[in-house]
Amino acid sequence: MRHLFLACTLAALAGGVPAAPDMRQLAPMPEAAQANLRGEMLANLRALNEILSLVAEKKYKEAGALAEESLGVSAMGKNRNQPLESRPGAHMPPAMHSLGTEGHKSASEFARIAATGDRDKTLAALPLLSGACVACHHAFRVR
Numbered sequence: 001m002r003h004l005f006l007a008c009t010l011a012a013l014a015g016g017v018p019a020a021p022d023m024r025q026l027a028p029m030p031e032a033a034q035a036n037l038r039g040e041m042l043a044n045l046r047a048l049n050e051i052l053s054l055v056a057e058k059k060y061k062e063a064g065a066l067a068e069e070s071l072g073v074s075a076m077g078k079n080r081n082q083p084l085e086s087r088p089g090a091h092m093p094p095a096m097h098s099l100g101t102e103g104h105k106s107a108s109e110f111a112r113i114a115a116t117g118d119r120d121k122t123l124a125a126l127p128l129l130s131g132a133c134v135a136c137h138h139a140f141r142v143r
Contacts, residue, residue, distance in 0.1 A: 064114025103132030
C-alpha cells in the first residue's frame with residue numbers, strides 16, 4: 001500500500017496524473033498583500049501548533065492566552081497602518097473577509113473556554129481554532 005502511495009505521488013510530481021481543476025474562488029490582490037497574507041497564515045499555523053502542544057501538556061490557560069494573542073480578536077488589524085496595496089483584508093471578497101473575522105471570533109471563544117482550565121470543554125472547543133481556516137482555504141485562493 002505504501003508503495004502505491006509513493007508511486008502515485010511520484011507520478012503526480014512528474015506530471016503523470018492530471019491535477020483536478022482548482023474550483024476555489026480567486027481573490028486577486030497585489031503581491032505585497034499576498035506576501036503579508038502568506039506570512040500571517042504561516043504564523044497562524046505556528047501558533048496553532050504551539051496551542052495544540054500546550055493543550056497536550058495540560059496547560060489550558062496558557063493555550064487560551066496564546067490563542068487570543070495570536071489568533072483571536074486581539075490579533076485583528078495587524079496591517080492597518082500599511083499602504084493599501086500591502087493590506088490583505090482590503091482586497092478580500094466580502095465572504096472571505098467574513099470568514100477571517102469569524103475565525104478571529106472563534107479563536108477568542110476558544111481562549112475564553114480554555115481560560116477556565118476545564119479540560120473537557122477545552123478539548124471540545126479545539127475545532128473553533130481551525131473551522132473558519134478550513135472553510136476559507138477550501139473556498140478561496142489568491143493565485
